[in-house]
Amino acid sequence: MLQTIADQYRTAVLVPVSRGSTWDGVRDGFGPDVDVIDRALHRAFDAVAVDPERIGIAGFSDGASYALGLGLANGDLFGHVIAFSPGFIPSAARRGQPRILISHGVTDPVLPIDRTSRRxxxxxxxxxxDVTYLEFDDAHTVPLDIALKAAEWLGWNDPPAG
Known part of the structure; x- marks a missing residue:
């Protein structure tokens, strides 16, 4: 869904995949998945003109928790962090002051909102x-209108630089 939105705004999206069934930082601390992301970022920076002021990290569910942890640990790189239905924030030393957008469905049975995002x-x-928080009437998902709000929050509605 985000790729379709990114294409509309001529924005690059990098979508790495965890090496296991979920991200390493969700299970036992940051490790090999960070290396995968780092290598993918280097390849992307070599292939695409990247505005360093517009680099962000995002994820859904376990990926949202991972994005929060990695984004806060690397807030000097990731100026924007988006977490769609996170469960927690993995522990790591924090750097920088990224802007954060969190969304969560009020009827989420997988990661109940009262035990997660509302804390x-x-x-x-x-x-x-600086946290923008969006609750929506749905379960464990990313509704299209929330994805569009995230794109707007990122500034994707602004014309591309250059």
Whole structure:
């Protein structure tokens, strides 16, 4: 879905895949998946003109938790972090001050909102992060209107530079 939206705005999207059934940072700390992402980023930076002010990281479910942890640990690279239905934030030293967008369905049976995003968002805000929070009437999903709001939040509605 995001690729279709990205194509509309002439924006590059890199979609790496975890080496296991979920991201390593969700299970036992950051490791080989970070190396995969790092190599993929290097290849993307070699292939595409990248505006360093517009680099972000995003994910859904376990990927959202991973994006939060990795994005906060590398906030000097990732200026934007999007977490669609995260469960928690993996522990890591934090760098930078990325903007954060979190969305979550109020009827999510997989990662119930009261135990996840409704705790994560205030904790991030209390530590000084700029957090945009979107709740929606649905379960464990990313509705199209939420994806479009995320694209707008990223500035994809702005004309490409250059």
């Amino acid at each position: 994560i968002v205030p904790a991030l805000q209390q530590t000084g992060y």
